[in-house]
Amino acid sequence: MPAISSLGLYWLIDCMEDFQAHVDKKDLYWQIVAAISAPVTAAQKSGKPVTVMLDDFDAAASLYESSLGDAHGLVSLFRESIRSSLCPHVMTGSAGALDKIFADHSLIGSTEQMRLGPLPEDVAAELFGAHLANLKIAPPPAGEAKFLSVLKGNPLYIRNLAKAAWKMGKKALQEKDLIECYSFDVTDGETAFYWSSVLSRHTKTPEERRAALKMLMHALEKGGLEDSGRLSLLSGFGRAETGVILAAMQASGIVRDRDEVLRDFIRCLHMREIEGRDAGYARQKIETAYLSQSEEERFELVIPMSSNAELVVAKAVEQIGKNRNLDDEFLNYLQLALIEVCINAMEHSGSYEKKVFLTFITRPDKLEIIAENAGRPFSPEGRKEIPVEEKLRMGMKRGWGFKLIYAIMDDVKVERVNDRTRVIMKKNLTDKEESQ
């Protein structure tokens, strides 16, 4: 108090006494009002602007007095303070959920939305370095921080990873340590806590939480949440209830396509809460996946759906194989499988885009090739295999493509992702190197 009076901040004492009076009367409503208006009072009395930062503002939709759901529309209490020109408010939260809140009549016209993009790579690395410096941890040397790209420049994840390193007692970091800290963060760290809270906030019962988790895992594996019948089976709830859970998840912002950190969190949580695994198991799975990825190379190629374009792909896989010193004959088979997958896309998709997107991922023990194209759905499962003898008698002699692909590759998966057909082919590379 002496410091406050010496600075002439008597209004602050009034503020605190005012708040205390509401506490003494156990008047929760006016406590909230006093807390929300305190920054505006500070700005008005001091004549200096006060910026208010409200993180996860979507949670304001479920503000309550003494128990959840006992008061509605408390978000409108922010109306006056938001409108104060001396007191700009910066509110953050998931876009879907904020849309709903900002549609509240009390806030309409008082807010402006900005979508935050990821931090550029160099800024993200600087921010991570600054967090580490505060925690007295030596940053990873140049070339050992490639893993940070998984965080896609998200400041929350960057801060949480630094905190995970601190919690794990790290004094210095190499690439391997980063992966170890990351696996901790998405399993038991602050990122796990954050997303787990979001999930809890948007599901009312443990059963709903499990259902939501199963659906999230399904979305992650299948690339979407379109099939309501299948989702209902998966969730164990009726279609209508499943729809409500799904809508809540979508509003919460937990359904995202390109957030690898969130995907890893979902994988870990699924392992623990649905499969009954322990945290150590989940962490090890995540670490193993990233350690093997750190040794991978990725090539991307887009070809037009035109005559002989598949030969460009064949040439590309030949060079990729040569870089890995793979046997020539083995490469011939890979080329054939790739040619077939391209021809299939060109002939069956009817795509207006007329492009095939290919990704080659090489790991020490495996080659993964992903071919993707827009257009008509394709599934090799429904195709009947016709014996050669019969083909010799019939006019139609085609239909060998996927037979060859299945025979050549070790693992083939065909899936539909939105309007695209994706073929994922894997081939083990052990013992396929050319003998010197």
Next chain:
Amino acid sequence: MKPAQFSVTSKLLGDAAVIYPKGYLNNLSGESLVNECGIYIGRGITKIVVNFRETDLINSIGISLLLQIMEDLRNIKGTICCTNMSKFLQDTFEMLGLLQHMVVFPGESDAIDYLKARTT
């Protein structure tokens, strides 16, 4: 693999036609192969040797057109022999169950000898 521009050449050796497909055997080149064989079949030739020594790569459409030639020959009780096939090509035909429907020889002369012996 260095896929050359596809071409088909051929020659007549006695009563057998020897066909040389060169390059990448796909839909367009497969059609030329079918046409080339068709010319000989039209002239009453029932013995055809396909020498694959210069065939770099084949796709499933090329294979289906080869099946067309096999059917055309079967209809006239003819014979098709395949020679100079790389291990890759032979294995590919094997995967599809085609090998039991053709006669395969390591070299062209082996095929010609076989066909001559069938005449006598």
